Amino acid sequence: MKVSEQEAVASAARELGVFLERRKEQIARRWADAPLFRAVFTDSRDEAVEACKAVVDALSEVASAGSPEDIAAPGFDQVREQLGRMSGSRTRTGAGPAQIADEVAALRAPVVELLRAEATDASAPEVAERVLALTLLMGTLRLVVMRTALGSGQELIARQREELLEVATPVISLREGVVVVPLIGTLDSARSQVVMESLLESIADRGARYAVLDITGVSTVDSLVAQHLMKTVDAARLMGAECVVSGIRPAIAQTIVHLGIDLGSVVTRATLADALAYALARQGVDAAPDAGAP
Template identity: 85%
Template sequence: MRAFLESRREQIARRWADAPLFRAVFTVSRDEAVEACEAVVDALSEVASTGRLEDVAAPGFDRVREQLGRMSEARSRTGSSPAQIADEVAALRAPVAELLRAEPADASAPEAAESMLALTVLMGTLRLVVMQTALGSGQELIARQRQQLLEVATPVISLWEGVVAVPLIGTLDSARSQVVMESLLESIVDRRARYVILDITGVSTVDSLVAEHLTKTVDAARLMGAECIVSGIRPAIARTVVHLGIDLGSVLTRASLADALAHVLSRQGIEVSPRADTR
């Protein structure tokens, strides 16, 4: 099998370059697709030389695992599932089998049958390697997208010079709390904020875990030299906090974002007066 793959390396690579798996990734240059295909053929040749045709951990696959991972990730971004990618890999067997059958040998000879079986096993293992790589790339992509969504869902807004606010909406779990804290601390430094308002008007429920996250965020902001205020304390949240015996005594709270901003402005010597009725 190794001798066949080495002798037909260029032919296999050129046929594979037109296959959906490679054509969809290398859309600009066909030469790059051929080069990538040759690398895969070389890897299969190395695996064939070891005789470990069914071993996904065979050294040869390590040479192309990174490349296959990039290709799988690119296909995943276009909406292809790991199963679809695996089917595209399975389709690579037909061109190679066609070349193998065209070899100058008696088709009924045991050697020809063994070669075809070896090819089937080898391509099946490659398919499994690609599936594993695609699943891993997909999980990494999902993790990155989740992180990006968390960052987008916790914006830091400048309300006044030296005053920033973080409007929290939904559930405040550990992962999101970490993103809130990191974004907030970076904003304190970048915007030279002296006051921070955490608005929890959009937080559906406040339990001991949420209170712990808020307290840690407030403490971290204080260490950075900023005063932190928690706004959006609705009657229902106040009753829950009291009922659960949660201690927020060290946290400055206000009923609304407007109240918190008015407090901050008053601390800066700025008086906010109600708008006069012009009627």
């Protein structure tokens, strides 16, 4: 775009900014009935109108700065969170990115109608320039909405992943002083961190003296997994609890030996029952089955 064209667009954008501020109430009331806002603010139209006004204010600020194509314009900061919530709400109701983009694009038409209705000559060049500036501005708004939606989606996925990790790694209190962490599946860095945090919190909250890490359900053990286990054992020891690792199957035992991993400082038992019997015996509790039991 040539310098003269850029100046023309900037000038038209500034005039558009004044128009948006002047017609904010009318624009907001028209937008409140548009699918993007109506589908989100289902209980109160007044809330939808206020949300629309906030978006118009942001667009007016960006346009008044003369840079309708600036996606990083400060004017968008005040509505970025709101746009993220709106697009997130639309996503949860089944609307895809293309539909959300179309709904944002549909906000342009009511503003164009007001622009042309206010002009003495709707076909005048200055009207066309303002419509062009509006088109650029609404295109930028669409990009802001989509980027915000993607960012919100990634944050939601991250939170859900953390919640799933916590659910998949429970800390079970079997009796006073003994907790068990049954591990199933793959033990990567992220999950290992969750295991350590959950275990240490449980040790502190329940005053546990013994913690059993049962890896019966862990498919493979490599040097990284072994390191994670050792760090967890060391951290628990610093908290005053002794860790017992159980569920070391023959294949895993061979792998540990072949890798040259030293678990000499860690108490290990073949099964969870053996580990529990050890922990109970250390507490002076007889873990042997009742002779009169069937």
